[in-house]
Amino acid sequence: MEEERKVAGIYIRVSTEDQAREGFSLGEQEEKLKQLCDYKGYEVYKVYCDAGISAKDMEHRPKFQEMLKDMKDGKINYIVAYKLDRVTRSVRDLEELISQLEKYNTYLVCDRDDVNTSTANGRFFVRMLTVLSQLEIEIVSERTKFGLNGAIKSGHLPGQVALGFKKDGNRKTIIDPATAPIVKRVFDLYLQGKTFLQISNIFNEEKVLNKNWKDTHIERIINNRLYMGDYEMYKRLKEWKNVEPVIYMNVVDPIIPRYIWEECQAQKIINQRTYTRDRVYTFFQKLKCPHCGKIMKCKGSGGKKRKYVYYNCEDCHENIRESYVEEEFKKLLVNY
Template identity: 35%
Template sequence: MAYLKRKAKAFYHMSKKVAIYIRVSSLDQAREGYSLAAQERTLRNYCSDKGYSVYELYADEGISGKDMVHRPAIQSLMQDAEEKKFDIILFWALSRFTRSVSDLYQTVYKLNQLNIDLVSYTEVFDTSTPFGRAIVGILGVFAQLERELTSERVSFALDEKFKQSKYAPAFLQGYTSKNDELKIVKREADCVKLCFESYLETHNLSETARTLNAAGYIGKRGKHFSANSVKVILRNKTYAGYIKFNEKEKFGSHECIISADVFKKVQKILIQKHNSRKKF
């Protein structure tokens, strides 16, 4: 009888398919035990010990857990959940899965409807029970609290850098950030100059975008220019020597790419074009 019970238990576990989800943000990558490889290794061993079969590994690297919308892997995971391709979603800790209380509650509700359980390796709860769902909610509150406190600390640190004129925005066409200072990237800076020159000549965002693309330039993230991305560049006062943080603005210590006079002329045209469209 004991043998049959063990066989039945083993069969029950083997019938369970597990989706493993792992995530690290840029900050987490420097922390011991949070790397994607460490999470994957631990969670696969957990499945092996439990006799679960791993359906798929879903990994988001270098992405914050503040919401689920901007994470490709978790979006793919939820699509597969809708098709009931697995029975359990396993992750290292709730903070790896989400730090948003609203995302958490909506996801738990949806997965409960699909009879899919959420399991955390480091936090003991079972979302198939009312008590387990309550525990998840409590953990979610603390996960969001941690995110908000971290956000406050980061904001404070950036504000201090801004006061010292060291604040350097990331992914800015024309510059690279080194030791909190903006350094010019020549080819990108030439692209920015052409952007302003072309717009002063044409007064047309789409035409300026075509000029940049025809010249072989690409955006900071490897994409071709559009009217919208051209407008973003034209409105950025950093190119004229200023830095901005939380609506505060001051003259920075970095090298300008275009003059303040050119910047003002472009802003005047943009405002005129905007006002003329509003009349119609």
């Protein structure tokens, strides 16, 4: 009876330079695995290499996905790796992988971990190794979060320093006497009834900090809880991934009293309720800047030119008249 061919796909991966220094370099993995295949009598079909990619999941590793496709196409029936954590560190992904291996009569062999999924004991051993590997990742993650929480509570904040603050010699966030008065003035002007745009125009006329102030700059200052002493983490992730922000209270000395910040938030809600558009912008939120691709804002002329409506890109300073857009849109409809 003819012996079944054992065709192997060698999978190698490194995610960081540290792994390469610890003996997990791509070259060393490939050399040792080719020796293993030669010893076991495996025919090497291809070497699949994911360089600088984490084992967090299987979906975002292009060469790993290519290897799985070759397995499904019957081109390989063995997957050979240096260690199990080169393949996956996720219990969920491992269960899915073992299911795929069984479906396509393919086996996983790991040199350093003495893994072989061709037996029930081998599959059990693989699951145990992955559980321990994931436990290690979660422990490290918890320690990292604990250390970050402690740093934030002591005033060592990550990221760029907000206007009005600076870092001292110990990298702690403290009030900057040179710029803090600008922040106080923003809040004062807003409570006096000035809009974001009006405040930015005042600062541009006075050449405050010699920068080009925009209404969005003023809005960010008004919304920043740090100015009353609180640090808000994951604020942007709330919009992108629906992750609730974490608020650390009283981590830095406040530039403004807490009641001032809260009054400004209340005033902002009032302004939003009372604001109504007195123009109709046909292409509102529908036009992108031809240079940078950013959604263009609506802009209307005043005085005698009040009838003219424009769409503006804040970054590229591109202005497009609505009448021009209408003409081009009509041409498209006619030619469609």
